[in-house]
Amino acid sequence: QTNARWWKEVCVYQVYPRSYKDSNGDGVGVISSLDYIKSLGVDVIWMSPVYPTPNEDNGYDISDYRGINPEFGTMEDFDLLLSEAHKRDLKIVMDLVVNHTSDQHPWFIEARKSKDNPYRDYYIWRDGKEGKEPNNWQSFFGGTVWEKNDATDDYYLHLFAKGQPDLNWENPRVRDEVKDIVHFWAGKGVDGFRLDVINCISKVEGLPDAPIKNPTDKYHWAGEHFFNGPKFMEYMSQIRKEAFDRYDVFTVGETPSVTPDHGATFTHIDTGVVHMLFQFEFVALDTDPNGSHRFDSIKPQLRDIKGVTTKWQTELGRDGWNSLYLENHDQPRSVSRYGCVETEELRVISAKMLAAWYLFQKGTPYIYQGQELGMTNCHFKDIGECRDIETLNYYREMMDKGETAERAMKGIRVKSRDNARTPMQWNTEANAGFCREGVRPWIDVNKNFREINVEAAVGDENSVFHFYKKILQLRRQHKVVVYGEYELLAGEHAQAYVYTRTAGDEQIVVLANFERENCSVDLSGEKLLGGEGELLIANYNDVDEKRQMTQTFQLRAYEVQV
Numbered sequence: 001q002t003n004a005r006w007w008k009e010v011c012v013y014q015v016y017p018r019s020y021k022d023s024n025g026d027g028v029g030v031i032s033s034l035d036y037i038k039s040l041g042v043d044v045i046w047m048s049p050v051y052p053t054p055n056e057d058n059g060y061d062i063s064d065y066r067g068i069n070p071e072f073g074t075m076e077d078f079d080l081l082l083s084e085a086h087k088r089d090l091k092i093v094m095d096l097v098v099n100h101t102s103d104q105h106p107w108f109i110e111a112r113k114s115k116d117n118p119y120r121d122y123y124i125w126r127d128g129k130e131g132k133e134p135n136n137w138q139s140f141f142g143g144t145v146w147e148k149n150d151a152t153d154d155y156y157l158h159l160f161a162k163g164q165p166d167l168n169w170e171n172p173r174v175r176d177e178v179k180d181i182v183h184f185w186a187g188k189g190v191d192g193f194r195l196d197v198i199n200c201i202s203k204v205e206g207l208p209d210a211p212i213k214n215p216t217d218k219y220h221w222a223g224e225h226f227f228n229g230p231k232f233m234e235y236m237s238q239i240r241k242e243a244f245d246r247y248d249v250f251t252v253g254e255t256p257s258v259t260p261d262h263g264a265t266f267t268h269i270d271t272g273v274v275h276m277l278f279q280f281e282f283v284a285l286d287t288d289p290n291g292s293h294r295f296d297s298i299k300p301q302l303r304d305i306k307g308v309t310t311k312w313q314t315e316l317g318r319d320g321w322n323s324l325y326l327e328n329h330d331q332p333r334s335v336s337r338y339g340c341v342e343t344e345e346l347r348v349i350s351a352k353m354l355a356a357w358y359l360f361q362k363g364t365p366y367i368y369q370g371q372e373l374g375m376t377n378c379h380f381k382d383i384g385e386c387r388d389i390e391t392l393n394y395y396r397e398m399m400d401k402g403e404t405a406e407r408a409m410k411g412i413r414v415k416s417r418d419n420a421r422t423p424m425q426w427n428t429e430a431n432a433g434f435c436r437e438g439v440r441p442w443i444d445v446n447k448n449f450r451e452i453n454v455e456a457a458v459g460d461e462n463s464v465f466h467f468y469k470k471i472l473q474l475r476r477q478h479k480v481v482v483y484g485e486y487e488l489l490a491g492e493h494a495q496a497y498v499y500t501r502t503a504g505d506e507q508i509v510v511l512a513n514f515e516r517e518n519c520s521v522d523l524s525g526e527k528l529l530g531g532e533g534e535l536l537i538a539n540y541n542d543v544d545e546k547r548q549m550t551q552t553f554q555l556r557a558y559e560v561q562v
């Protein structure tokens, strides 16, 4: 197989440590769950940040790159986790957040003291303009990207929260620090890195004002001045050569605002800078183009889902590589978003459909904790139930604009990152088994934990969990799932998504109904190898084991047949 690599053949499970299994400070949270994770059939665990942090953005604000958050445990606990994972043939991937640090990081504490401090150039400083911010850029979390620093009478840049000052990658010392951090963790034996918003590290020179879209807004979105910036490839090639390439580690870049062209360049097997990346075009499909915030949503159109998915499946070329995800700690739950949670039966059926639909595509798949149970969005009634900085800022902005609380909560229920961050549902005990009775978790458990939890799912062979497990087995058995070519069939069909994966004389056909209404799909005129097909997996129990492929298929509500 050309370009065969181990990191193309694995499946990654993402753990959000704050919400996975409470450790009571003894560090056994994730360790005690390794057997469960292994039983799902994944190969790699990516942990969202576990470093010391003031938690302004739940660990994506790091105050020490070489330590462990005391809430989770100690470095000894981490070493134990790593060795226990390796014993089970599970790899560990760290989250590397180096576009910014916490404002509590010693570098920043130093840097803000004076203009001649040796750490000053680790960050991005500008003078104010006529008593106002240096430019009109808007932060990811709302408001300005600039914060005044009294000691030096100027401003520092933060694309995210004000507690997340951006590092100045122009400074070669900053790049050396990043390499050292990679050496530290790779030297310990970790197996890979997920690079947080890595395509924001190179800002356009001069930091020009953002274009004004809506003149009544105070600040404006400046993505074009910091995404995929002029020196991104140069900086990252250097880190790749001098750090990553010295180990057998894999890298995945989190890259909002990229096209398949960027994808092909960034992930090129020889000249690229990461092995794969997370694109955002798919998860953006339910954002209302006429809305004023990403919380304004529409139903994603199957036509667009086909277009975006097919583009990414086909345009990275022979030398690029995809990652596949439906969920992570920033996204609402996929079954609530793309499936149907109106009845318990449909929740299970549609969660399975989505699983098969994405896990047979080309790329390295990621499963977010609880996704394998079909966990759902949380029906937040009141802003008091929410914790995320982006959500809280949004709510405040809406109140300032004179909107009603109900209008704000409507968006939050659909899109808040807190939907993904409620505790993992282990069993029917207090706090869903996430933490001891009597301890209030940092965010409340979803009320449906008595029906949706690990114990119930593992004990029920028809559960979403067992369906995921079976697909992961099929991925191992059939290399065509990893390396086969993707092709969209019946492209104009209004509610069925049909595609093939082909390698030589082996072909997989996936038929998925994205709607509640039944439909039929005629494959007789489609480009297929033909002949008799054998059923690999389906989400209804009474499907024929053998089928002539070039004929009409009937699909029920959210049915999937592979």
Ligand code: ISL
Binding pocket: 057, 060, 061, 097, 140, 160, 196, 197, 254, 256, 329, 330, 331, 417
């Ligand atoms: O969450 C988002 C909506 O999809 C994005 O705007 C998100 O903030 C962006 O994708 C960057 O995400 C990453 O970096 C952030 C952190 O808050 C996220 O949790 C992380 O995944 C800053 O470090």
